[in-house]
Amino acid sequence: xxxxxxxxxxxxxxxxxxxxxxxxxxxxxxxxxxxxxxxxxxxxxxxxxxxxxxxxxxxxxxxxxxxxxxxxxxxxxxxxxxxxxxxxxxxxxxxxxxxxxxxxxxxxxxxxxxxxxxxxxxxxxxxxxxxxxxxxxxxxxxxxxxxxxxxxxxxxxxxxxxxxxxxxxxxxxxxxxxxxxxxxxxxxxxxxxxxxxxxxx
Amino acid sequence: xxxxxxxxxxxxxxxxxxxxxxxxxxxxxxxxxxxxxxxxxxxxxxxxxxxxxxxxxxxxxxxxxxxxxxxxxxxxxxxxxxxxxxxxxxxxxxxxxxxxxxxxxxxxxxxxxxxxxxxxxxxxxxxxxxxxxxxxxxxxxxxxxxxxxxxxxxxxxxxxxxxxxxxxxxxxxxxxxxxxxxxxxxxxxxxxxxxxxxxxxxxxxxxxxxxxxxxxxxxxxxxxxxxxxxxxxxxxxxxxxxxxxxxxxxxxxxxxxxxxxxxxxxxxxxxxxxxxxxxxxxxxxxxxxxxxxxxxxxxxxxxxxxxxxxxxxxxxxxxxxxxxxxxxxxxxxxxxxxxxxxxxxxxxxxxxxxxxxxxxxxxxxxxxxxxxxxxxxxxxxxxxxxxxxxxxxxxxxxxxxxxxxxxxxxxxxxxxxxxxxxxxxxxxxxxxxxxxxxxxxxxxxxxxxxxxxxxxxxxxxxxxxxxxxxxxxxxxxxxxxxxxxxxxxxxxxxxxxxxxxxxxxxxxxxxxxxxxxxxxxxxxxxxxxxxxxxxxxxxxxxxxxxxxxxxxxxxxxxxxxxxxxxxxxxxxxxxxxxx
Numbered sequence: 001x002x003x004x005x006x007x008x009x010x011x012x013x014x015x016x017x018x019x020x021x022x023x024x025x026x027x028x029x030x031x032x033x034x035x036x037x038x039x040x041x042x043x044x045x046x047x048x049x050x051x052x053x054x055x056x057x058x059x060x061x062x063x064x065x066x067x068x069x070x071x072x073x074x075x076x077x078x079x080x081x082x083x084x085x086x087x088x089x090x091x092x093x094x095x096x097x098x099x100x101x102x103x104x105x106x107x108x109x110x111x112x113x114x115x116x117x118x119x120x121x122x123x124x125x126x127x128x129x130x131x132x133x134x135x136x137x138x139x140x141x142x143x144x145x146x147x148x149x150x151x152x153x154x155x156x157x158x159x160x161x162x163x164x165x166x167x168x169x170x171x172x173x174x175x176x177x178x179x180x181x182x183x184x185x186x187x188x189x190x191x192x193x194x195x196x197x198x199x200x201x
Numbered sequence: 202x203x204x205x206x207x208x209x210x211x212x213x214x215x216x217x218x219x220x221x222x223x224x225x226x227x228x229x230x231x232x233x234x235x236x237x238x239x240x241x242x243x244x245x246x247x248x249x250x251x252x253x254x255x256x257x258x259x260x261x262x263x264x265x266x267x268x269x270x271x272x273x274x275x276x277x278x279x280x281x282x283x284x285x286x287x288x289x290x291x292x293x294x295x296x297x298x299x300x301x302x303x304x305x306x307x308x309x310x311x312x313x314x315x316x317x318x319x320x321x322x323x324x325x326x327x328x329x330x331x332x333x334x335x336x337x338x339x340x341x342x343x344x345x346x347x348x349x350x351x352x353x354x355x356x357x358x359x360x361x362x363x364x365x366x367x368x369x370x371x372x373x374x375x376x377x378x379x380x381x382x383x384x385x386x387x388x389x390x391x392x393x394x395x396x397x398x399x400x401x402x403x404x405x406x407x408x409x410x411x412x413x414x415x416x417x418x419x420x421x422x423x424x425x426x427x428x429x430x431x432x433x434x435x436x437x438x439x440x441x442x443x444x445x446x447x448x449x450x451x452x453x454x455x456x457x458x459x460x461x462x463x464x465x466x467x468x469x470x471x472x473x474x475x476x477x478x479x480x481x482x483x484x485x486x487x488x489x490x491x492x493x494x495x496x497x498x499x500x501x502x503x504x505x506x507x508x509x510x511x512x513x514x515x516x517x518x519x520x521x522x523x524x525x526x527x528x529x530x531x532x533x534x535x536x537x538x539x540x541x542x543x544x545x546x547x548x549x550x551x552x553x554x555x556x557x558x559x560x561x562x563x564x565x566x567x568x569x570x571x572x573x574x575x576x577x578x579x580x581x582x583x584x585x586x587x588x589x590x591x592x593x594x595x596x597x598x599x600x601x602x603x604x605x606x607x608x609x610x611x612x613x614x615x616x617x618x619x620x621x622x623x624x625x626x627x628x629x630x631x632x633x634x635x636x637x638x639x640x641x642x643x644x645x646x647x648x649x650x651x652x653x654x655x656x657x658x659x660x661x662x663x664x665x666x667x668x669x670x671x672x673x674x675x676x677x678x679x680x681x682x683x684x685x686x687x688x689x690x691x692x693x694x695x696x697x698x699x700x701x702x703x704x705x706x707x708x709x710x711x712x713x714x715x716x717x718x719x720x721x722x723x724x725x726x727x728x729x730x731x732x733x734x735x736x737x738x739x740x741x742x743x744x745x746x747x748x749x750x751x752x753x754x755x756x757x758x759x760x761x762x763x764x765x766x767x768x769x770x771x772x773x774x775x776x777x778x779x780x
Contacts (some may be wrong), residue, residue, distance in 0.1 A: 031250055039241040039249070053243065056249045064253070072352055125235035148233055172214060180225040183232075 013072040020067045031060055034079050041080060044149045045087045045141060046133030055086045080142075080160045088138040095134075128183075135182045140175035147172050288353035289316040289334050293471045294460050296327030296344075312464050321349045324364065329475045331458050331467065338370040338379055339458035341451055341474065349380075358382065365398040367447060369455030370412075373663045382419055386436065389415045394455065395428075396447055408433040410447040450474040465698065468661075469694060531740035562661065594626035598631060607639035618652070629653045633669060643673055664694045671703065675710075684710050701732040731768065734760075738769035741776070754780055 015033070018026030035056060042055045059082045063070070070078050133141050146157045147168075158165045214220070221230035275399040291298070291314045300309040300314065300322050307323065316322060316332070324346045332340040332348070339358055342348055346364025356377040359366070361611060362384070370379045370390050386407075393412020399405055408414050409428045416426045417432055428434040432442040455471040582612045598613030613633065619630030633649030636642045646669070653666045660666075667690045674683035687707040691700060708723035721743050727736035736758045745754035757773045764770065 028250070031253065031266075035246050035249060036241055039245065040239040043241075045240040051243055053249050053252070057252045060249070125232055126237060128232055128301075129236060145591075148218075149236070151216065151321045169214065174227075176217070180229060183229065184225070 001178060002147050012075045016067065016070060016072045016075065019064070027064060030063075034075070035060070037076075038079050038083050041083045041145070041150070042087055044145045045084065046130035046145075047087050047090065048130065056089070057084060060106050074162070077160050077162055080146075081162075083139060084142050086171040088141075091134040131186055132182045133181055135186070136175065136178050140171055140178050143168055144175035144179060212605060245609075288318075288337070289320075289332055289350055290314070291316065291322070292331040292333040292339070293464055293467050294328070294330040295471070295475065296329060297325035298328040298330045298342075299323045299325075316350055318350055318353050321347060322364075323347045331454065331471060333458050333461075333462070336371060336459075337373070338368050339455040340369075341367040341455060343367075343475075356380070359400045361397055364370065365396060367394070367396040367451050367455065369394045369452070369459050371459060385419050387417050387419050389417070393430075394447065394452055403436060404432065405436040408445040408447060410445050410452060431731055448474070463698065593624065595628045595631075598628065602631070602635060602639075607635050611635045611645070618649070625654065626657045626662060629656065630662045630666060633666070637669060637673065647673055664690075664697045664699065667693060668699055668703065670707070675706065680710050680714060684714075701727045701729045705732045705736055705739075708736065712739060712743055712746075717746050734764045734767045734769070737763065738767070738773060742771070745776075750780070 015026055015030055019030055022111050039056045040051050042052045043049060046057060059079065062082060063079070133145070136144070142161060143157060146152045146160060147154075152160065154165045154168045155170045161168070165170075216407065217226055217230040218234050221227045256408050272613065291300070291310050291312055293312050294310055298310045299307040300310040300316055300320055302320055310316075310322070310330070311384035316509060322330065322332060322342060324342055324344055326344055328342075328344060330342045331549055332342055334340070334353060340348070340359070343365040346366060347362040348364070348366055349360035349362065352358035357379045358381075359381045366381070367388075367507075368379070368381065370393055373379055373390075374385050381397045383397065383405040385403050386405045387399050388395070388407055388411060393414060394410040395412070395414050396408040396410075397405070397612075405416075407428050409432055411430050413430065414428045414587055416428060417424065426434055426439055428442070431445050433445050434442060437645050449475040450470065454467065454474040457467055457470050594613045595617035598610045598617055601607075601613055602610035611632055614628045617624050618632055619625075629649055629652055633646045633653065636649060639644035640646075650666045650670050650673070653660065653662070654670075667686070669692060671683060671686040674680075674686050684707065687703050687710070690697075690703050691707075694700070697703075704723050704727050708720045708727075711717070711720035711723060721740060724736040724740045724743070727733050741753045741756035741760060744750075744756055754777060757777050759768060760773050761770065761777075767773070
């Protein structure tokens with residue numbers, strides 16, 4: 001699993017203050033602290049590896065532009081929310097492209113197969129999970145990723161998402177149902193079942 | 202699937218990979234357990250950092266994502282708003298018809314003019330008009346009427362301040378009603394044929410030919426009077442109903458207008474609707490002497506008054522006896538001269554186009570000018586007294602023509618065409634047509650048509666006259682003159698419904714004059730059936746004549762595909778079989 005988010009508090013507050021003063025070293029430090037987390041989260045949310053870097057760039061560019069708006073005590077939540085929003089934008093655009101391709105009978109443009117980062121995308125499980133997560137609603141996806149993949153506790157998730165813990169569990173319940181439903185509809189479990197020796201219900 | 206926890210006291214769910222039990226959960230857990238690490242490698246982290254620092258000032262894409270669709274939506278809305286079809290069009294007019302907004306300058310209105318919301322249409326003592334609201338209604342506006350177009354979208358609201366209108370309304374949804382308001386009353390319909398009149402004071406009358414109409418006070422108690430088909434309601438005696446007397450001619454006219462027929466098609470029914478005995482409207486007793494017409498006492502004239510009888514005139518109305526009847530057009534494709542010559546000269550070529558049946562001739566098309574009509578009865582009062590309108594020489598000519606007395610008709614038309622007679626243009630055209638079609642006096646026909654050209658260069662029937670002259674040239678085998686006249690016709694009347702017919706005629710003239718290449722150019726521009734049928738077959742004929750057998754065969758195959766029951770199907774099949 002990915003690195004846990006760095007501890008928040010006075011360090012983040014100080015770092016953010018330096019960033020607002022335009023210290024380049026502080027910007028780099030902020031990136032060092034959260035860059036990997038952002039990229040890992042984006043990937044856990046089902047984004048293909050080659051798009052993860054784009055999202056990370058967008059997240060940090062937006063962050064540096066809007067430093068004044070960031071609440072220092074919620075820096076981690078800020079990055080998660082921004083990442084989730086950017087990932088969601090991409091999933092939405094992908095769904096639109098696929099729908100258009102279906103309506104007009106056009107084959108959706110394929111990525112160049114020789115890009116090195118495509119190798120990661122070929123990983124079957126990641127591809128399947130990414131496909132399912134990409135079809136889920138953003139709120140459910142966030143909770144599902146943070147709980148099932150990032151293995152955060154309910155309280156940590158509540159803090160990340162700025163929602164009550166009860167809401168986390170409610171969303172998780174529905175997220176699991178949706179994950180199963182989407183997985184079934186996309187036929188994503190058959191091979192897994194076969195490998196795991198599980199028979200279909 | 203795990204139970205949904207209820208509140209913070211509920212057990213904390215375990216992760217799927219640890220607690221999966223059902224088949225779905227096991228499959229999901231297996232999938233999740235196989236996920237590789239999501240931690241990015243150092244190179245990727247550095248790559249992103251370089252990209253962030255290289256373009257730190259890169260503008261956010263969000264504004265573009267928001268603005269581009271927003272601008273597109275606004276542009277689309279503007280496009281639809283600007284490009285939306287006008288909701289009201291003056292389909293036909295006669296006499297003094299004016300339009301404009303209140304307190305603004307009035308303008309004389311002509312056929313084809315578009316009217317917008319808030320505009321008013323006014324007719325004077327000689328004016329009559331057919332107003333068409335696309336797909337919604339057609340309204341015959343009588344003399345001395347003021348009709349305001351208060352709302353044309355999402356329902357129709359017309360305000361009748363004075364005069365008489367008869368409306369044919371298509372079936373409307375309840376949320377888009379068709380309403381006419383008079384000074385005191387509101388007449389609401391959901392699809393019907395009815396007449397509303399607004400006299401001086403509070404007088405209102407509603408006469409329903411078809412459907413059901415609700416009449417209510419504009420302001421005041423909510424009483425609704427329902428007027429059924431065949432009934433006439435008058436505001437002075439709301440409890441009683443007399444009989445509706447809306448003539449068939451009006452019904453025919455409005456239904457044709459509502460169906461979107463062209464001005465040419467409407468000309469005959471229009472003349473019939475506004476000039477027939479019995480359709481002029483006498484004054485209602487309650488407002489006698491006011492000059493405001495009313496349908497209240499409208500009666501059908503006895504058959505002796507003009508051979509017309511309410512209820513049995515559907516066909517007759519369609520033919521519109523008063524309307525000039527266009528001569529049948531013999532299309533040059535049927536000229537037997539070419540057929541004979543070409544068959545013998547080129548036995549291996551596809552048979553040249555056989556005779557083409559004359560295309561159904563629509564009534565003469567009124568041009569931009571308005572249709573000349575006999576003046577309405579001198580006054581509504583005189584009509585009420587039983588005087589029949591329109592008994593001048595033109596009408597006598599029509600009657601004589603109807604009886605088959607073509608020489609007498611021609612003489613009557615000749616008299617009617619002299620000077621500044623009211624029917625001068627109609628009579629002049631009718632004289633030429635009778636001479637051409639019935640008397641077979643080409644010289645006399647040509648004189649009449651030339652007179653029309655000279656006297657009414659912008660007359661409503663000028664296109665018909667030009668076409669008739671072209672026919673005379675063809676019949677006289679003056680091919681060069683016919684070609685010149687066809688060229689003139691196409692230049693003068695590019696929007697005429699007869700353009701394709703003339704192009705085919707012109708193509709055939711060229712074809713028969715061994716100018717097949719030019720003929721092909723003409724044929725290529727013809728789009729409307731039945732002319733496109735003949736044009737395509739003639740194209741194959743010309744291609745064969747020019748030695749391009751492959752192209753000719755392809756054209757013939759195309760012909761059989763496009764016109765499987767075409768007029769030249771047998772010849773085309775034979776020609777292909779001979780290949």
